[in-house]
Amino acid sequence: MIEQAPALTEVGAGLQIAPNGGRVLDALGVAPRALASRAVHLIDGSTGRNLIRMPLGEGFRLVHRADLIDALAARAREVGVAIRLGRRVAAIGVDHITFEDGALHPVKRLVGADGVRGVAREYVAPDHASRYTGQVAWRTIVPVENWPAEAQVHVGAGRHLVLYPLRDGSALNVVAVEERSDWVVEGWSTEDDPENLRAAFARFDVPIREILARVEWVNLWGLMDHGVTPQWSRGAVTLIGDAAHPTLPFLAQGANLALEDAWTLAASLDEPARWEAVRRPRVTRALRAAASNARNYHLSGVSRVVGHSALRAMNRVAPDVPLRGLRWLYDADVTGD
Ligand SMILES: Cc1cc2nc3c(=O)[nH]c(=O)nc-3n(C[C@H](O)[C@H](O)[C@H](O)COP(=O)(O)OP(=O)(O)OC[C@H]3O[C@@H](n4cnc5c(N)ncnc54)[C@H](O)[C@@H]3O)c2cc1C
Structure with missing residues (x-):
């Protein structure tokens, strides 16, 4: 395994792992x-009013990214995978890769898991354009005490905020999304002033403003929509994860789908075209579901009043209905196929 970072670490942030990825x-x-x-x-973000609390079944986990990466790396090393850190792949050729320092390395098969802006995607689908979605996301962690083990989504006109606890409940993962016409560089390297996050959610209810008042650092990402990459293989190279299908974060599935990809491709390494044909419809459906969640979270005006009333009514009689519609996603077991 080749990784450009000098160490396998992640800046603080969480991941929701659903049963399909778990x-x-x-x-x-x-x-x-x-x-x-x-x-x-x-x-409801502005009033703090409960809209719907959808119970989750077994197998939904809240994980710190650093803990997931540590556990994956430890298991990989245990089964003999060599992990080469601090090596950035600068270019991909027909039968080799070139590192940043100019060194060449021959390859028979290369799995490109280098994310949305990686060289593998550029090599496999060089002309595949991306589009700014008109949304930015902030990400941070705030210390808390005894936060309930659930994901809260505080929704408002043109924005929403997701909160969930990590580790022993003493850290609160915050992801905040706002619609805006200008955009920032894609990637977590962009730091932002916490005041901008507070200003974007200044009309939200007091408890949210109190949480945001404690934010000391924040990263900002302009969310791009690349759609599913049109082809996932070229010669010896096959894409998985965000390189193959960058996923907007509104369904918390990007990492889950990447895990599914890795498992299923491992069993079909010699037949990547067949693997892609089987895999593509599921991934495309998941990406569509994520995009429609964004629209539903950001309702305003009449559609907000109608939508929120419907959710409150459903909360009284059948709060599990919305998630039942996602059973095709969560119930899939790629390890048993
Ligand atoms: C705000 C937000 C919240 C999210 N929440 C969730 C969630 O709750 N659940 C979920 O399932 N998903 C979530 N996602 C999506 C998830 O983060 C991504 O789908 C997932 O990280 C993709 O994994 P990946 O391994 O394909 O790519 P990445 O995580 O981008 O990893 C790519 C790796 O390749 C390395 N690399 C890149 N280029 C090179 C190079 N040239 N040479 C060597 N190494 C290179 C990078 O350093 C990096 O380590 C969220 C996303 C966002 C933006």
């Missing part, structure tokens, strides 16, 4: 420290 971790024998998530709770 099954891959279980099958690999990878068990990062995790909290079991009990529900997804939709709340």
Whole structure:
């Protein structure tokens, strides 16, 4: 495995691992420290009013990214995978890769898991354009005490904020999304002033403003929509994860799909075209579902009043209905196929 970073670390942030991704971790024998998530709770951001609390079944986990990466790396080393850190691939050729220092390395097969802006995607689909979605996302972690083990989504006109606890409940993961016409560089390297985050959510309810008042650092990302990359293989190179299908974060599935990709491709390394044909419809469906969540979270005016009333009514009679519609996603077990 080749990684450009000098160490396998992640700046503080969380991941929701759903049962479909969790099954891959279980099958690999990878068990990062995790909290079991009990529900997804939709709340009106400006009033704090409960809209719907959707209970989750078994197998939804809240994980710190650093813990997941540590657990994956430890298991990989245990089974003999050589991990080469601090090596940036600068270019890909027909039968070799070139590192940044000019060194060449021959390759028979290369799995490009280098993300949305990686060289592998550039090599496999050089003309595939991306489009700014008109949304930016901030990401940070705030210390808390005894936060309930659930994901809260505080929704408002043109913005929403996701909160969930990590580790022993003493850290709160914050992802905040705002619609805006200008955009920033894609990638977490862009730091922003916490005041900008506070200003964007200044009309949200007091408890949210109190949490944001404690934010000391924040990263900002302009969300781009690349759609599913039109082809996933070229010669010896096959893309997986965000390189193949960058996923907007509104369904918390990007990493889950990447885990599924890794498991399923491992069983079909000699037949990447067949693997892609089987895999593409599921991934495309997941990306569509993520995009429609963004629209539903950001309602304003009449559609907001109607939508929120419908959610409150559903909360009284059948709060599990919305997530039942995602069983095709969560119930899939790629390790058993
Ligand atoms: C705000 C936000 C919240 C999210 N929340 C969730 C969630 O709750 N659940 C979920 O499942 N998904 C979530 N996602 C999506 C998830 O983060 C991504 O889908 C996932 O990280 C993709 O993994 P990847 O390995 O394909 O790519 P990446 O995580 O981008 O990893 C790519 C790796 O390749 C390395 N690399 C890149 N270029 C080179 C090079 N030239 N040479 C060597 N190494 C290179 C990078 O350093 C990096 O380590 C979220 C995304 C966002 C933006």
